[in-house]
Amino acid sequence: MKKKSLNGLHRLIAGLILPALLLGLWHFASSRSATVVPSLGEVWAVLAHPLRQPPNLDSPSLFACTAISLARVAVGYALAVFSAVPLGLAVGRSDAVRRIVMPLVEFGRPICPIAWMPLAIILFGFSSLGSTLWGDQAWRHDFLGQIQFAMVAIIWWGAFFPILLASVQGVEQTRTLYLEAALMLRATRRQLFRHVILPSALPSILTGLRVGLGLAWMVIIAAEIFPGTRSGLGYMITTSHQVAQYEYAFACILIIGVLGFGMNAALRALSLRVGRWQAKER
Amino acid sequence: MGAAITIDNLGKRYSADDGHSVQAVANLSFRCNPGDFLCILGPTGCGKTTLLRLLAGLAKPTEGRVLIDRQPLEGIHPKAGYVFQQSALFPWLRALGNVAFALRMQGMSREARNEQARGWLDRVGLAEFERAYPHELSGGMAQRVALACALIVKPSLLLLDEPFGALDERTRQTLQDVLLDLWRETRATIVFVTHNVEEAVYLGQRILVMAPPPQKSSEAILIDQPHPRDRLSEEFVASLLQVRKAFEKTLCREP
Amino acid sequence: MRLDQRQHRIATALAFCLGLALTSGLFGFSTAAIGVGELPVLRVGHVGHDHQIALGVAALKGQAFQADCGVWFQELKPREVYILHERETPLAELHLIKVQGGSAMPAAMERGELDIGLGGVPAVAFFVDRGNDFKILAPLNTDGDMLVMRKNFEAAHWQDFVRLVKQAEKPLIIGYKAPVAVAKLVFERGLMAEGIAFGAPQEQTDTKIRLTNLQGQKNMIPSLASGAVDGFVTNEPAASRAEVIGCGRVVCDLADLPPEGKWRNHPCCCVAARAEAITQHSNILVALLKAIVAATEQINNDKVQAAELASQWTKTPLEVESRSVPHIRYLATPSPEWRRGMTVWIEMMQEMDTFQERFADLEADKVMDRLCDFTLISRAQNELKAERESKEKDKPALE
Numbered sequence: 001m002k003k004k005s006l007n008g009l010h011r012l013i014a015g016l017i018l019p020a021l022l023l024g025l026w027h028f029a030s031s032r033s034a035t036v037v038p039s040l041g042e043v044w045a046v047l048a049h050p051l052r053q054p055p056n057l058d059s060p061s062l063f064a065c066t067a068i069s070l071a072r073v074a075v076g077y078a079l080a081v082f083s084a085v086p087l088g089l090a091v092g093r094s095d096a097v098r099r100i101v102m103p104l105v106e107f108g109r110p111i112c113p114i115a116w117m118p119l120a121i122i123l124f125g126f127s128s129l130g131s132t133l134w135g136d137q138a139w140r141h142d143f144l145g146q147i148q149f150a151m152v153a154i155i156w157w158g159a160f161f162p163i164l165l166a167s168v169q170g171v172e173q174t175r176t177l178y179l180e181a182a183l184m185l186r187a188t189r190r191q192l193f194r195h196v197i198l199p200s201a202l203p204s205i206l207t208g209l210r211v212g213l214g215l216a217w218m219v220i221i222a223a224e225i226f227p228g229t230r231s232g233l234g235y236m237i238t239t240s241h242q243v244a245q246y247e248y249a250f251a252c253i254l255i256i257g258v259l260g261f262g263m264n265a266a267l268r269a270l271s272l273r274v275g276r277w278q279a280k281e282r
Numbered sequence: 283m284g285a286a287i288t289i290d291n292l293g294k295r296y297s298a299d300d301g302h303s304v305q306a307v308a309n310l311s312f313r314c315n316p317g318d319f320l321c322i323l324g325p326t327g328c329g330k331t332t333l334l335r336l337l338a339g340l341a342k343p344t345e346g347r348v349l350i351d352r353q354p355l356e357g358i359h360p361k362a363g364y365v366f367q368q369s370a371l372f373p374w375l376r377a378l379g380n381v382a383f384a385l386r387m388q389g390m391s392r393e394a395r396n397e398q399a400r401g402w403l404d405r406v407g408l409a410e411f412e413r414a415y416p417h418e419l420s421g422g423m424a425q426r427v428a429l430a431c432a433l434i435v436k437p438s439l440l441l442l443d444e445p446f447g448a449l450d451e452r453t454r455q456t457l458q459d460v461l462l463d464l465w466r467e468t469r470a471t472i473v474f475v476t477h478n479v480e481e482a483v484y485l486g487q488r489i490l491v492m493a494p495p496p497q498k499s500s501e502a503i504l505i506d507q508p509h510p511r512d513r514l515s516e517e518f519v520a521s522l523l524q525v526r527k528a529f530e531k532t533l534c535r536e537p
Numbered sequence: 538m539r540l541d542q543r544q545h546r547i548a549t550a551l552a553f554c555l556g557l558a559l560t561s562g563l564f565g566f567s568t569a570a571i572g573v574g575e576l577p578v579l580r581v582g583h584v585g586h587d588h589q590i591a592l593g594v595a596a597l598k599g600q601a602f603q604a605d606c607g608v609w610f611q612e613l614k615p616r617e618v619y620i621l622h623e624r625e626t627p628l629a630e631l632h633l634i635k636v637q638g639g640s641a642m643p644a645a646m647e648r649g650e651l652d653i654g655l656g657g658v659p660a661v662a663f664f665v666d667r668g669n670d671f672k673i674l675a676p677l678n679t680d681g682d683m684l685v686m687r688k689n690f691e692a693a694h695w696q697d698f699v700r701l702v703k704q705a706e707k708p709l710i711i712g713y714k715a716p717v718a719v720a721k722l723v724f725e726r727g728l729m730a731e732g733i734a735f736g737a738p739q740e741q742t743d744t745k746i747r748l749t750n751l752q753g754q755k756n757m758i759p760s761l762a763s764g765a766v767d768g769f770v771t772n773e774p775a776a777s778r779a780e781v782i783g784c785g786r787v788v789c790d791l792a793d794l795p796p797e798g799k800w801r802n803h804p805c806c807c808v809a810a811r812a813e814a815i816t817q818h819s820n821i822l823v824a825l826l827k828a829i830v831a832a833t834e835q836i837n838n839d840k841v842q843a844a845e846l847a848s849q850w851t852k853t854p855l856e857v858e859s860r861s862v863p864h865i866r867y868l869a870t871p872s873p874e875w876r877r878g879m880t881v882w883i884e885m886m887q888e889m890d891t892f893q894e895r896f897a898d899l900e901a902d903k904v905m906d907r908l909c910d911f912t913l914i915s916r917a918q919n920e921l922k923a924e925r926e927s928k929e930k931d932k933p934a935l936e
Binding site: 177178180181182184185186187188191195196199276277278 | 358366368435
């Protein structure tokens, strides 16, 4: 029992070594070049007041920006999941679908989502969930008015491909052995999909979901320089650069990292739980 | 209860990607009565797995035909069960879920199928392992579960493809006895593929020694001893010798 | 009770959607409706920095502003939604949308997402050249471009700078934000007038000044602070910001560069509108322009208060605005000086062959004709004058 808790403590310490080193480096750098690198204290002042509207930055509070970025990612990511997983499963099952869909997929995959921003702006402009629902009065329902379709489209593009490819792969790597075994156990073709292919593909799909979420989170930060944006972590970073109040940018960066870490950990835990039958399959 | 099998001039040719083709099975004919225990003995590559798959309906013959209960076989026979060489248990289901799988495919309710599945797990001696995942089971245990999976739907024809090949001697013997018990209970026709001469003699009533085409397979050798057989008895050893001779013959004639 | 995996996923998805809906409900409480559904909505784009504080001054002063010109802004959502009133009559609902500078503004106008744009003259001109139907209604400001050097560069004005440059052994590296930025173009011509050779970093070794594209305003201060550049040319308030932060010092106003007087009143921001807005909402536009003219006068009369209001409106520290506002010339009417500045700029563009379509090879005044429409600003000026005269007349009667 005692040994186990020591291990836990060791692991915690090991995980904190690098961050502690970096904090030290940061403190050293900021004390030498106070103009560009904000001090730990300045950044902490920002983090400690997440609900406060920044007095010298044209941006909503840290909390509001975080919530908005998360909401945008949520919408774009959900769209990606519900489009990529079914499509991936269809491609895996049907050669005809594969031949129609995959050439386009392979063409689109290498195109970085940010490259589409000009096109997204032309297609969607400033339109948002709010503006679709309430038109000119969207400003009264501010949260949904800030979930712009252009950004959602960019995020969707980023998350779509890894999820799609993982789903396709998940279906493809289903062992014929299991399919035949199921057939011998009286499964119909339809039941094959639901009871063999899907559970077998699930670990791969979950990995794809994890990768997709990571990408979506990365993309939102860059995508928030769209015209007409006035909130979000990426927006706060950009604005903070423009006016050289870098403590906000640093605070945002920390939050982005922490949230990214958390999202990844959550999905990983889910993966492990769902895929706990995989222990020896590797 | 068991199925009658008739094979008539059965042949199976596979064409490989680069054009040339392989004749896996050629000109095979035999009959099997309901409730028989037939062993198919042969070295690796003689087409025994192919033959089993043809009997199961997992593959279609290129020549000849298969008749089960005097009906030509179209696709997978609804009353056939199959135990694969490698463990084909679904790794994402626990033992209970695996055994209950066939009943689930047939639409049985959860309580009913789980109850039956428990019964079968008990029969193969794995009652305490119903919540184990396949990766947590040893090879022998996995094959026992596989037997339960196949038998839960009371098949009239049970096909086994070298199911005990990867196990140690002791486990293999135990499982052979388990199989014999289950056979006696269900009276299904069993077609058992193996490359182990002793196993074939211990289990089979009739043994078909197969050779890779173009060689002809031997006639079925009858082993008229009652089960359970004594491995050390004289008759057993004599049968062993007889079969081994036939087996060696097919080996020698290899090109 | 163990759920099927698929059911589990569906449940998760539903819970997720529910959570999203709840969260958005939390944040999206509606403000009380003010019964304004029938007012026309005008979307006004702006860049949110102190070149355009005329709008901000009018908006921040609220109802008190009408004492000056009859027009005032009723705030519905600070810095975002206002109702434009003329005395008691509400005229329009104004949605202020902040856009990044440059071409984002006219691009949004082109898409129909903005009716009015407060933005840079160059970008608007380029879009009109390409065939868009915008018109510049009035200027907002001129000048405001500065040269900023690192702190230890001992120059207090342009002559100092020229002298030090000519004496320097190593070439100086000066950054700019974009190739067609007015600041950069004026600076280059000033250098040419002084006979100082300049070039891009990779060019010949006898240049005294290397000009480098810093790819946007936000990279200027870090580049200066890290020593990657020795200075940069840019518009306010970025120049004053660098000074306040402590990494640089404003050396001179680019309007003072030689040839003497040529660069005074070089154009910066303006009020532009789509043709549809001009025809459909001319009354609203006239009212808006009245407010801008009045606000500009107030700014010019009291630069200290203007800096305070600018700081409030643009969320910039007062320190920065107090330095920046005095460097900018605010004017809302197309005076002769402004027209001259525009002519100089247009000729410079024609020299560089920047206008490729409608304005190609056109004389400056023809370009101005096509680019600008001063009927509304004239109306606004006349109405203001008439109002003020009548107030003067009324005064003795009230006393």
